[in-house]
Amino acid sequence: MEIDKGRIVKYEHHGQDVYVWENLKGAHRDVCLCYSCDVWKPEGEDKCPIAQANYDNCVKFGTVQPVLECPAFRLSEALKGLVEVVESE
């Protein structure tokens, strides 16, 4: 993914005006490991404490912080056979 550093735009997110590189607006869904992780359960008692703390921080400060690296990541069942997880390089 390339970042076009030509334009930063402002829009409303979680009730606050925020700034973002224009071509990265909404891109967190494409890069955040949580969306591909078996540990991620956004609701309920067994939701991921790391993802929840990160989300709480985002809401508190109006930021968007995709999880790009995580020691607790586990590939979701739905992606098994479609995504290769390399344990060491």
Ligand code: SF4
């Ligand atoms: S374990 Fe890591 S990648 Fe998985 S949901 Fe939690 S924070 Fe996201």
